[in-house]
Amino acid sequence: MTKRKILIIEKASELFAENGFNATSVQDITDACGISKGAFYLSFKSKDSLLFSIFEYFSSKLMNRMSGISDYKVNSKERLVLFFSIQFEEIARYSDFILMHMREQTNPINKEMMGIVNEMRQKTYEMQENLLIDVYGEEIQQHMPDLLVLLSGVVKGYIEIIVFNKDVLDYDGLARFIVERTDSLVMGLSEPFLKSEQLVGYNRVGSDLLITTKMLIKDIELLKLEITDDDLLVSLDVIQLELSLQEYRKPVLTGMMSNLENHVVTEKVLLKMKLFLGM
Template sequence: MTKRKVLIIEKASELFAENGFDATSVQDITDACGISKGAFYLSFKSKENLLFSIFEYFSDKLIARMGGLLDLEIGTRERFELFFSVQFEEIARYSDFIMMQMREQTSPGNAEMLALINELRQRTYKVQERLLLEVYGDGIRKHMPDLLVLLSGLIKGYIEIIIFNKDELNYVELGAYIVERTDSIVAGLSEPFLKSDQLIGYRVNGSNTMITADELLKDIELFKHVVKDEDLLISLDVIKEELSEKNHRKPVIQGMMSNLKNHAGTEALLGKLNLFIKSMC
């Protein structure tokens, strides 16, 4: 993502949070950024397209921070605590924007947005699953769907406090507190209630790979519903065909990925493809 796009996203999110989405004009955004309207439209097709990009930008930052935890040379419990702290920090940072979105119900409700939400949910589940297994061992694997639901409910309650009450909580202490509560939940597990196919966005693949070919195929299919550019559709179809083969040809996928870079709104998909490519090494 270019520096100009990041500037527009950051300034626009502040204006939307302060004045509301409808009350903020493209002129307001360009004035705040010190750019022309022409420069704005070179980066974003419309204000609605910008709104989606803000969601995408925030989601990518959260995913990157969560993924980075796996590379830290720290204890497993500390890593698990940071997993929760990071989420609360990012939510707090953009709480005014989130509040605006909830108040005005401004959400680009299309297949592309649904794909973004599904991606964030999947990636969060995958990191959380890995951390749970690191801390509590492989014996909890059969309980994973229930654990993810229980922890999601627990986290949601604190997120609501952060957004609606504007309370400045100590996120480090809160992360440690949630891990302690997780200890109690794990200690009281008996028989699993949920099956993996009952949990939205969760798949058991038995590997350490963060992104699978099946996930990418479904994401690409969702993304195609909102794509009109013929060249982009052709590139997506070539990638789909390659991912459907047993032996993926890395150079072919990378060649088509270079075509995707020329189109707006492909950053999230490119990020997932890059992770998949790295797993092939």
């Protein structure tokens, strides 16, 4: 993302939070950024597309910060504390913008937006699962869906306080409090209640409406970094190129997908492709 786009995103998010989305004009944004309208439209097609980019930008920042937890030279429980505290810090930083978006019901959730939401949910579950196993051991794997739902509900409750009440909380202290409660939850586990397939976004995709070509291309790019098989790489290259077209050809995609069958490493991408194409 260019410096100009980041500038527009950050200034616009401040203006939207302060004045509201509908009351903020493109002229207001360009004045705040010190750029022309022409420069604005070179970066964004419209104010609506800018709003989507703000959401995407904030989501990426949050995911990048949480992904960097593994770089901290602390023990596994401290990493779990960081996982929660980072979420609270980022939500608090943009709470005014989030509240504005909720109140004005701007830019109703569409296919692309749902794609980002689903991708965030899945990545968050994956990171949280790894952290929980590091802290409590492999034996809690069977309880993971229940744990993720319980912790998600707790975290959501505190996020609502941060956003709606505008209370400045001790986010590190709150994260430690939640980890202590997690200790208690783990100690009280008996028989699992939920199965993994009942939890949307947990090692699966909820529906084809939540998958976008952008998500698939990104997944393919990451997958290619793990693969050394030339035949698989060629098939993935063709699929990626086809998805990047304005109108992809389903027969081409299905033909290349057949080459991905019966390979463990391609299972996830193949499943997403099938759901995306309605197969």
